[in-house]
Amino acid sequence: MVKEIVSICTIGILATSCQSRKEVKSMNEATNDTLTMLVGTYTSGESKGIYTYRLDAKTGNAQLMSETPVSDPSYLTPSADGKFVYAVSEHNDTTAAVTAFALDKEKGKLTKLNEQPTMGADPCYIITNGQYAVTANYSGGSISVFPIKEDGTLDKASGIMRFNGSGPDPVRQKVPHLHCVQFTPDKKYLFACDLGTDKIHKFNVNLQANHRNKQPLLTTGQPLSFQLEPGSGPRHLTFAPNGMHAYVINELSGKVTAFQYTDGQLKVIQNIEADSVRAQGSADIHISPDGKYLYASNRLKEDGIAIFSINGKDGTLTQKGYQHTGIHPRNFIITPNGRFLLVACRDSNVIQIYERDINTGLLTDTRKDIKLSKPVCIKFVE
Template identity: 55%
Template structure:
């Protein structure tokens, strides 16, 4: 039974229940941001108060933005950077100020990405990166002190050398992430079956212009990359081959140590990947057939994976996230128009549907801001 719904009158937004803030400490509560596609009834970005002890959410506010399919808060939670995933010259990156208590977002500025269909955002507090899927590029935006974005300084172009004549016919960059040591940027070059590595210069916001590459198996379609909490390992989900590739990581070097299958039905639609906060379990989502999340136990000594389960989900789990305390996994199921809330068994890694669904039209990105009561730093 759904316990949380948007109460809609036109574009109005109303909480359909009492806030968990009345019964639980502020440390249990997270500011939650949800990005959507807006070709249905969605307005853009929606904000919530999510209680990571009870798994309940209360809607707070919204901001109109076309196709904010991916967004990321700044480290201190004061700003939010969101793409507009448009397949033309209106493709853009926007900066918002963010009030974590009220959930209110206020647009600061918008700059073009210069590459179509931006689908991923990352920031290190000095610059913001976008992966422009159809443009096949990575854009770099210097950050101003007030949280606004300077125009893109640089575009880095991917290649199209993969064997899939439809999915890899043109260059696609799918994600851009900073390494745990903040010295490098890694970008997944989807259509060339490789991961690009750029060097971050301490005194220059523009990374090295001649990236090194880590080649992976042809017809893989590298999509999203994540690092272990201790920074010793990295894990890649490949969209086309549906595999998770494990790497050891040391000072910019990724060394492949294992490949294991997440998509066992060859759906060619694997999507997102995350580790639990304690690093003991890894989760990878699959779409197009047998939608769900593959669950792997992580060997803490060598970083290798062992599959321990599979959790069916709603339709098209394009993105998911795990609460900072590790208690809940939230899956954004785009074509079911719902965010499903799963309780994690922290011993086995398995998931249990709490049926505390959050109904949103075409949700495709979930991010958590810092605890409201703990955000006191001034870094972007």
């Protein structure tokens, strides 16, 4: 009789355990498909600043959660743990700044922590490695480095790297124009795209540096920079998920440059056209989570997204299609599950939501547009 009771109890425990595992798995799946979406805007129209949405990554449905007043937050980035958000204010004067916020993911609420001047005009890009935030300052021709304290606030800029030079375009390349900064997948280096001089500047990253020890985050790398085609205008850079290849969208030439990446070194393996009408308005670049497709946005004429397949062996690209979008697709993003691609169309005042065909890479408009004045940056927090 005792044995029977033990057996019954064991079966009950196992059943309860299995049920608990299923519930946990179900909860995790639901959590992974529910995203907090942050949208940066230009505030010259009706927008007030940063908008927070809840996005269902299974259906593509979005619900507005909150709005946070801040001037011209044209680019922003969340911390890896989703507790903080850092946003630039893209101003062409001494009011250019970066602001730190605390994020309540459940409520979608941002609370301002503090603000620091970038000491460089028109900051248009920002990244963080958890210890520092780094901005690319377009008109300032510089990048700024900000230590981050334990409470998420920003210390004043501890380093400002200014650049010299020009490019062959007499209008767009009179001076350096820094448009993007990216840490390499191994975290050991930082690359900075300079549209004005057709260069990607290289820095070594001090992985031990933080706001407490006051060690500098960046030192000049070897080589100092990588030279791209004259007049290309490198704008944004992204790495393949495998960390072996990097890709740059060139704003002026409208080409994507593909690189082999090895321990801080970039070797050009291909230049391929993304903008066939030479509008000189190519903007953003991203790769699908599975690493099979690359997307690049173009503006000013034939606004849309060029679609490429990625050769899994050598990283080269083959164009597969072109998706016309709303006006001025400055920025776009792909959901972590790879199902949707969202495009911030600044001059159409809308975020378009496209469903991705994971087999072909092609896009289909879901018509689930999010209407918003001058959206220009979209980020997810899981």
